[in-house]
Amino acid sequence: MLKKITLVVAFSAFVLAIVSAAGFDWKAYSGTTIHVVFDSHPWQKFIQPLVPQFERETGIKVQVQAYPEDQFRQKLLVDLSAGSTGVDVFMFMPAQDLSLDMKNDWIQPVDTYLDNPSLTSPSFDYKDFFDGVRSSYEMDGKTWGVPLHVETFFLFYRKDLFAKYGLKVPETMQELQSVCKALKDDLAKSGQTGIYPIVMRGKTPDATSSMVNFLFSWGGTWFNPDGSCALDSEASQKALSFYADLLRNYGPPDATSDSWQADTQLFAQGQAAIMYDSNVFKAIVGNPQSSKVVGEVGYAALPAGPDGKRHPTVLTWGLGINSASQHKEAAWYFVQWALDKANQLGYLKAGGPAARATAWKDPQFLKSPGYSKTWVDVSNLQYSIAQGDWNPPVVNVQEGRNAYGLAIVAAIEGKDVGDALKSASKRMDEVVQSFGR
Amino acid sequence: MLQGTWLDRNLRWVFPLPAVIAILVLVVGPVLTNLLFSLQSRSWGIFPVPHFIGFGNYLSAFKDSRFWSAVGEMLYFTAIAVPVETLLGLAVALLLNQDFFLKGVVRSLVLLPMIATPVAVALIWGLMMNPELGVLNYFLQLLGLPRILWDTSPTLVIPSVALVDVWEWTPFMALIMLAALQSLSQEQLEAATIDGANWWQRLVRIIIPMIRPAIVVAVILRTIDALKTFDIIYVMTQGGPGTASETLNIYAFKSSFLYLRIGYAASLLVVLAVIVLGIAAFFNIWTRGERK
Numbered sequence: 001m002l003k004k005i006t007l008v009v010a011f012s013a014f015v016l017a018i019v020s021a022a023g024f025d026w027k028a029y030s031g032t033t034i035h036v037v038f039d040s041h042p043w044q045k046f047i048q049p050l051v052p053q054f055e056r057e058t059g060i061k062v063q064v065q066a067y068p069e070d071q072f073r074q075k076l077l078v079d080l081s082a083g084s085t086g087v088d089v090f091m092f093m094p095a096q097d098l099s100l101d102m103k104n105d106w107i108q109p110v111d112t113y114l115d116n117p118s119l120t121s122p123s124f125d126y127k128d129f130f131d132g133v134r135s136s137y138e139m140d141g142k143t144w145g146v147p148l149h150v151e152t153f154f155l156f157y158r159k160d161l162f163a164k165y166g167l168k169v170p171e172t173m174q175e176l177q178s179v180c181k182a183l184k185d186d187l188a189k190s191g192q193t194g195i196y197p198i199v200m201r202g203k204t205p206d207a208t209s210s211m212v213n214f215l216f217s218w219g220g221t222w223f224n225p226d227g228s229c230a231l232d233s234e235a236s237q238k239a240l241s242f243y244a245d246l247l248r249n250y251g252p253p254d255a256t257s258d259s260w261q262a263d264t265q266l267f268a269q270g271q272a273a274i275m276y277d278s279n280v281f282k283a284i285v286g287n288p289q290s291s292k293v294v295g296e297v298g299y300a301a302l303p304a305g306p307d308g309k310r311h312p313t314v315l316t317w318g319l320g321i322n323s324a325s326q327h328k329e330a331a332w333y334f335v336q337w338a339l340d341k342a343n344q345l346g347y348l349k350a351g352g353p354a355a356r357a358t359a360w361k362d363p364q365f366l367k368s369p370g371y372s373k374t375w376v377d378v379s380n381l382q383y384s385i386a387q388g389d390w391n392p393p394v395v396n397v398q399e400g401r402n403a404y405g406l407a408i409v410a411a412i413e414g415k416d417v418g419d420a421l422k423s424a425s426k427r428m429d430e431v432v433q434s435f436g437r
Numbered sequence: 438m439l440q441g442t443w444l445d446r447n448l449r450w451v452f453p454l455p456a457v458i459a460i461l462v463l464v465v466g467p468v469l470t471n472l473l474f475s476l477q478s479r480s481w482g483i484f485p486v487p488h489f490i491g492f493g494n495y496l497s498a499f500k501d502s503r504f505w506s507a508v509g510e511m512l513y514f515t516a517i518a519v520p521v522e523t524l525l526g527l528a529v530a531l532l533l534n535q536d537f538f539l540k541g542v543v544r545s546l547v548l549l550p551m552i553a554t555p556v557a558v559a560l561i562w563g564l565m566m567n568p569e570l571g572v573l574n575y576f577l578q579l580l581g582l583p584r585i586l587w588d589t590s591p592t593l594v595i596p597s598v599a600l601v602d603v604w605e606w607t608p609f610m611a612l613i614m615l616a617a618l619q620s621l622s623q624e625q626l627e628a629a630t631i632d633g634a635n636w637w638q639r640l641v642r643i644i645i646p647m648i649r650p651a652i653v654v655a656v657i658l659r660t661i662d663a664l665k666t667f668d669i670i671y672v673m674t675q676g677g678p679g680t681a682s683e684t685l686n687i688y689a690f691k692s693s694f695l696y697l698r699i700g701y702a703a704s705l706l707v708v709l710a711v712i713v714l715g716i717a718a719f720f721n722i723w724t725r726g727e728r729k
Contacts, residue, residue, distance in 0.1 A: 073694075077481055077694065077697075100482075105482075252568075253586060254569075254589030254590070256677065257678050271569070395484075396697055399696035399697070399698075409679035413591060413678075
């Protein structure tokens with residue numbers, strides 16, 4: 001009996017191997033040309049030079065276009081809404097773009113490709129992507145793309161300055177505030193006026209992505225159970241007052257014009273003691289080519305809120321396929337190749353937080369020159385407890401983000417926090433009324 | 438050979454046809470489409486479904502505090518940029534109208550800002566105005582003055598972007614006024630000098646009144662352009678900090694490309710066109726009245 005079962009198992013394994021070997025062929029779409037549209041992003045900088053390798057392996061020609069984020073979004077909006085066939089693969093963020101793309105039928109579900117052994121390489125191993133991240137791409141029972149990266153906001157700090165002034169890494173929001181105060185006094189006493197105690201985002205709408213962790217830390221939410229916007233709640237007011245006071249008192253004077261570009265630049269030039277931003281920016285501040293403080297960068301988790309718990313969020317970018325594309329299979333080949341195990345490992349080694357679990361455990365990564373155990377530990381701690389709703393859960397995300405962003409700017413400028421949040425809330429309700437959730 | 442044929446009889450219609458088609462497709466079509474969109478609730482895709490809402494977009498605009506603030510910023514920007522450009526342009530034109538060594542070279546150099554691409558100009562000025570790393574604050578410090586926030590301050594941002602506009606477009610004003618100055622007859626000026634008029638009297642009583650039509654044309658052209666300014670402001674501040682430099686044009690752009698409200702953006706642009714036409718018409722009527 002056992003022998004029989006073994007035989008059957010062996011036989012089916014054999015058949016499967018033949019079927020999948022015969023079924024999947026990297027050269028199947030040789031001669032096709034596809035167009036991919038990228039955001040100018042650390043991942044794009046990593047993958048773009050490798051594209052010729054894909055062209056050699058598959059015979060598929062790839063036209064890559066990369067634009068800075070604003071132009072990238074405008075181009076995609078115009079192309080997708082016009083039903084353009086000139087875009088096959090594009091980068092997107094589920095919490096930013098997916099519900100709009102789905103409602104307008106701009107994005108192609110990928111389940112049929114994933115489930116088809118003649119279209120998906122046996123080594124692709126979709127389940128290798130982190131569970132929680134994969135689920136961000138699933139909506140209405142379908143899968144809408146594949147994650148390329150997963151990021152979370154935490155603290156970067158200057159180990160040398162903390163040691164010099166005898167400061168402890170902040171574990172709670174209150175400690176964060178007192179550390180900033182101590183830094184301000186100590187830096188002033190030692191004549192270091194060119195160093196700001198903390199840099200973080202103050203510009204609309206970018207600050208929304210960093211403020212949201214403070215909102216959740218104080219127990220705030222985007223919406224009330226009755227569906228009305230909850231940004232004018234007491235918790236939300238306390239959170240915003242804290243964030244705005246921190247930035248106004250201990251940040252750069254032009255904070256309301258600064259997003260990550262300015263923050264990472266200040267920190268990398270040694271002009272900030274703490275930076276609160278995404279872990280992906282290790283690629284900038286931990287890179288000897290762009291940073292003067294490489295050896296002194298420490299990483300610490302988002303401090304705990306008044307309830308004693310940390311409330312981080314997790315953001316993810318992925319690749320999607322245009323539903324109007326004429327070359328969907330070739331596009332899917334590109335997605336598979338760009339996010340295969342080797343490329344995800346390569347991206348992680350280059351400092352990017354890859355979305356595949358195996359990459360994080362690969363000995364090649366653990367022994368790579370830029371490896372930082374703290375960065376990995378803190379990132380993983382946050383991934384394990386993070387929420388995914390870093391953006392307002394509405395269809396028209398951009399306007400919702402900006403409504404909150406304007407309140408953040410007003411609060412940093414010292415205007416009344418309650419009034420600012422009331423108008424943000426009103427705007428958000430209006431956005432929901434016009435576009436839905 | 439063509440005599441008497443259909444083509445010959447209708448030549449006066451056939452020849453302008455390409456131009457008429459071009460204008461219909463490139464000007465009339467888009468303007469009518471924009472008017473149509475301004476009466477609709479419309480987004481980019483099939484969701485939400487576009488439908489007519491009459492003057493709903495205009496009514497929402499008049500109730501939208503951000504619309505009024507955008508109109509205010511637009512007028513504020515124009516009210517700083519155009520008068521400064523006019524006065525500086527006149528001064529530069531008077532200087533360039535003198536005889537001096539290398540006059541031709543200096544005249545060409547002065548025109549350079551106008552030829553530069555506004556986006557490039559805005560990027561460079563943005564770097565120079567950077568509060569931490571910019572060269573403007575470095576010079577202020579050398580002179581013992583305090584650093585200022587330039588385009589990152591909610592109160593200074595409009596004057597800062599207006600400064601860039603002045604740098605770029607003063608040569609344009611100077612060019613038009615210089616052309617007018619060069620066509621002035623010297624006889625009246627000489628007669629005035631003999632009668633004992635000093636430099637200032639000649640300027641205010643003779644030169645300015647005589648080149649007045651040129652000044653008016655230059656002011657009208659610059660006012661229209663300043664009201665519509667997009668590139669300099671968008672590149673430098675994207676309308677920020679907050680909405681402190683968000684002019685009507687920028688708000689319309691954001692409403693459409695960021696906030697997905699094409700119908701609303703179309704209505705904002707109709708309002709912008711009405712304001713620009715209104716101001717141009719005002720200048721026209723005003724100067725016509727003076728000429729009589």
